Amino acid sequence: MGVTGIGGFFFRARDPEALLAWYAEHLGIGADPNPVWHTEAGPTVFAPFAEASDYFAADRRWMLNLRVDDLDALAASLRAAGIEVVTRPEWDMPGIGRFARIHDPEGNPIELWQPAAVARSAAS
Known part of the structure; x- marks a missing residue:
């Protein structure tokens, strides 16, 4: 018996419909x-x-951290849509993975994380 995973992520928004549409369009959520x-x-x-x-x-x-399978491709797609994507070499951690940061239209921070296991298989 115990927790098996996150069942939902709930937060307030000035324009919930528009924000949900942004997450669906740019992140597939x-x-x-x-x-x-x-x-x-x-x-x-x-x-x-x-x-x-x-x-x-x-x-x-809070900051939402989203696990991704191809950080470079997602970052390119986000940048093409005019979304600022910040990466810093010091954020990347051997054995943990690579990271980038964005903000949704309401300024909420989102960290994109490509776990090291995914990064290794993508490099192969």
Whole structure:
């Protein structure tokens, strides 16, 4: 008995319909009419951060981390759509994976994570 995964991610938005449409168009999330998002099995990190952490903006209480299978292709697609994608070599961690950051139209931070196992198989 215990938790088997995240059952949902709920947050407030100024324009919920427009924000859901943005996530569906650019990240493929919530495109189902319910909106249900069917995820693939894989690691999910659950990590509270110290109040003074500078890992993400101090005016935000949360940051969504999305596991991706091809960070370079997704980043190119997002940039082509006019979405700023930030990468920094110091964010990438051997054995953990590669990272990029974006913000949704309401300024919510999103970290894109390509796990190391995926990065190794994509490089092969």
